[in-house]
Amino acid sequence: MTTVFLRTIILIACVGLSSAVIGAESNVVNLWECSVNDGKTMKDVEAANSKWVKFANATVEGGNIQSYIMTPLVGLSATFKYADAYPSLSAWAILSEIDNEAIKAIEAELNEAATCSANTLHRSTPS
DSSP states (O other): OHHHHHHHHHHHHHHHHHHHHHHTOOEEEEEEEEEEOTTOOHHHHHHHHHHHHHHHHHHSTTOOOEEEEEOOSSSOTTEEEEEEEESSHHHHHHHHHOOSHHHHHHHHHHHHHEEEEEEEEEEEOOO
């Protein structure tokens, strides 16, 4: 009886540890430097970005792709950033390889609303 109890405790500890490790895995964040185009507003940017997020989550199995539009509180008020968070590098890769009419239409809308001058891809780990 003691052996069964000890095995159960070890199994519970291993499951808990593996869950903590899985939860602490790194995400991938694509950070874009952008500005709103003449004649457009942040509402246009938000509308286009919302379409992209919906498409991304419907396209990548498991979804869990998030996008944040970051506007400055102080500094260059004519700029903003997109921070697109992916659960893995493979999720980012799947989306970066798509070349169909649906994504082209969404990208055209994004490009009409804003111009992005640079982007960087980051590994994001909790600390």
